[in-house]
Amino acid sequence: MLSQVYRSGFQPFNQRLLPWAQSTALSRYHRVQPSAIRHVRSWSTIPFITVPLNRAHGKSFAHRSELKHAKRIVVKLGSAVVTRGDECGLALGRLASIVEQVSVLQNQGREMMLVTSGAVAFGKQRLRHEILLSQSVRQALHSGQNHLKEMAIPVLEARACAAAGQSGLMALYEAMFTQYSICAAQILVTNLDFHDEQKRRNLNGTLHELLRMNIVPIVNTNDAVVPPAEPNSDLQGVNVISVKDNDSLAARLAVEMKTDLLIVLSDVEGLFDSPPGSDDAKLIDIFYPGDQQSVTFGTKSRVGMGGMEAKVKAALWALQGGTSVVIANGTHAKVSGHVITDIVEGKKVGTFFSEVKPAGPTVEQQAEMARSGGRMLATLEPEQRAEIIHHLADLLTDQRDEILSANKKDLEEAEGRLAAPLLKRLSLSTSKLNSLAIGLRQIAASSQDSVGRVLRRTRVAKDLELEQVTVPIGVLLVIFESRPDCLPQVAALAIASGNGLLLKGGKEAAHSNRILHLLTQEALSIHGVKEAVQLVNTREEVEDLCRLDKLIDLIIPRGSSQLVRDIQKAAKGIPVMGHSEGICHMYVDSEASVDKATRLVRDSKCEYPAACNALETLLIHRDLLRTPLFDQIIDMLRVEQVKIHAGPRFASYLTFSPSEVKSLRTEYGDLELCIEVVDSVQEAIDHIHKYGSSHTDVIVTENEQTAEFFLQHVDSACVFWNASTRFSDGYRFGLGAEVGISTSRIHARGPVGLEGLLTTKWLLRGQDHVVSDFSEHGSLKYLHENLPVPQRNTN
Secondary structure (H helix, E strand, C coil): CCCCCCCCCCCCHHHHCCHHHHHHHHHHHHHHHHHHHHHHHHHHHCCCCCCCCCCCCCCCCCCHHHHHHCCEEEEEECHHHHECCCCCCECHHHHHHHHHHHHHHHHCCCEEEEEECCHHHHHHHHHHHHHHHHHHHHHHHHHCCCCCCCCCCCCECHHHHHHHHHHHHHHHHHHHHHCCCCCEEEEEECHHHHCCHHHHHHHHHHHHHHHHCCCEEEEEECCCCCCCCCCCCCCCCECCCCCCHHHHHHHHHHHHCCCCEEEEEECCCCCECCCCCCCCCCECCEECCCHHHHCCCCCCCCCCCCCHHHHHHHHHHHHHCCCEEEEEECCCCCCCCCHHHHHHCCCCCCEEECCCCCCCCCHHHHHHHHHHHHHHHHHCCHHHHHHHHHHHHHHHHHCHHHHHHHHHHHHHHHCCCCCHHHHHHHCCCHHHHHHHHHHHHHHHHHHHHCCCCEEEEEEEECCEEEEEEEEECCEEEEEECCCCCHHHHHHHHHHHHCCEEEEEECHHHHHHHHHHHHHHHHHHHHHCCHHHEEECCCCCCHHHHCCCCCCCCEEEEECCHHHHHHHHHHCCCCCECCCCCCCEEEEECCCCCHHHHHHHHHHHHHCCCCCCCCEEEEEEEHHHCCCHHHHHHHHHHHHCCCEEEECHHHHHCCCCCCCECCCCCCCCCCCEEEEEEECCHHHHHHHHHHHCCCCEEEEECCCHHHHHHHHHHCCCCEEEECCCHHHCCCCCCCCCCCCEEECCCCCCCEEECCHHHEEEEEEEECCCCCHHHHCCCCCCCCCCEEECCCCCCCC
8 A cells, every 4th residue: 555644743844844835835824824714713612512422333324413423524625625716726715714624523522534635736836836937047047138938838747746746735734733733644545555455454554543643634545656547628737637536535435434424525515406507406405325317417526537426426335334425515605614514513514415215305395395385375265265274273172182182292291301481381271272263263354355455556557557466475484482382373374374384393392283283284185285384394403494595485483582593693595574582661650550550560570471572671760669659569579479680770779679680681581570760751761772672662651641752752563551561462462363573674563463474566457568658759658546446355
């Protein structure tokens, strides 16, 4: 076996690096450090994994979520990843990012190996430099002229480029890994080394010893001695030798070393069902053995001799040997800085090769079914959609025992794992199911004239009429936590509005969600639109679902403020309807009624403290301190066992104050309440605008003028006078149900019911009308007359 073990960190780097490489490679590396290295250094903040990494090799991972358990990992860097766009020299910033990610994983206790290309490109850069320098010296000596003539660079032989570039490439890797106190070792092999049993044993022993010493092996084919390849025009002026062999080399190495995961980085996002760039090309999320017949392979990458077909063959070979494989893009500027760590964390990146086909459809297929089913749903008559919802309401009461039995299983499994407020959300009861059924029948009644309702009619010109009509948004993704009653509510609203629906419930409510979804599909089946509502049961993470911007039109999160914030952050190109926090205020004015104030505070805070519309901050007018009204409120809160946090001003009035609040912008979601003192209604409004979340805010007063001032000046989704914050709810508003409460300022705000799930489109009906007829010398004139709109059916 022709191999070279090249340890880094054993002698000073400058002593080993050739003078030319010092001036070229190292100086370039240091030039890229301030931006590239400092950027990727952010990965050093990734916490060390806490999952056990000991795993018996022999069978590949079945799901992406299991990749976080990978102990031994091979990362294969294709030529397109390693080389610059001009194909002469290395992409130093990209390499620095890759080294950073490999170092992070190595320091987590994993065993990392690199299979890298790049020696030919690096050598080509070096030899071109030497040739230009040599020619310029000779020309200057022979001509005696100061200016240089145009010099032609000869075609460079690839093996010579590899020989010249290998040491510089390794020196560069060495310098980069040293930044993270990691040693690297170089091993050069040829295909023959895998066919000789003794050489295979030697190679295997060398690699195991390096891994034992916590060294990262960097493996490459020895292109300086392999047989010459056929001429290749991809690299101008140089023949690339056996670049595609690095695909098979990585697969062979992965199986030989019994690795858990092989990551193949190329210049495309992964495997597509048709050549990337074609109109109908779709990224294949999971590829299974036997799927090759459904894939059309395109041309290979701009550099290298291995196209996607070679990568797929190598990947399937490794998969058969028990190694999981992911093919992903290592060149995209926005993702290359975290592509490797994202893959290991189980995120949906690139194409994952799996031997285990899921029992049901993929989430992409479910989204397509929801869109198709939603379009069919929108074409039904309003009475048919209402009939589906009525049938679902009947099923909720008729199948009550089965639903409660499934819910009991969820509660038993969640006991001891969920906090009391979350257990209360998870629990279903006969009264809850009856309320759900009543709400669904309200939705059915209000859906009679929703889709296709004419909002505006205009006669643009003679025989040219324009209408604006309501239409469904498209496909909704609703993500909800520990709230199984949310499923039939949201499903009914989607059915009434003609939208396709994807539902992603929390695993703590899996049994309840399953039966409620089956009942929903049973109701949809009476008019042949069963697929319009889909329940996502696959292992997709929420972040992965938020990337399906071509399949999902609106995301609606229902859950904790942390869930909403995470989804708003993860959503890429998909609008998110929701609120990140429910910091609801109640201002008790100096002219408030004692009994009203006490009842309203108790109901707003204590009736359901985990709800997003529960009271979190109580603002008290200064004149009420040390009055019977104030004492009565405090006594009530003490009886209800509400923990009080004092705001800065309130604390200053007290000799012995409760714990001072850490932040005035806190959503407790429990029996805790912040109390603060203000001097006037205007100060209360200013406080709400500064610390509130624009959700629901209340004034308690008997002064109508003060109340109206508050109602008009508080800029929140819901503003109430002498009413509990808990009224901020779609069912209580008479909407039947809600998909959530929105604090955004466009489209829908407050409790979002049926109307919030509709958008509009314009319909123009003409008689051979063309714009040129309306020019200065045309025969027609614009009329723009408003026409009567058909009256809405309110029965």
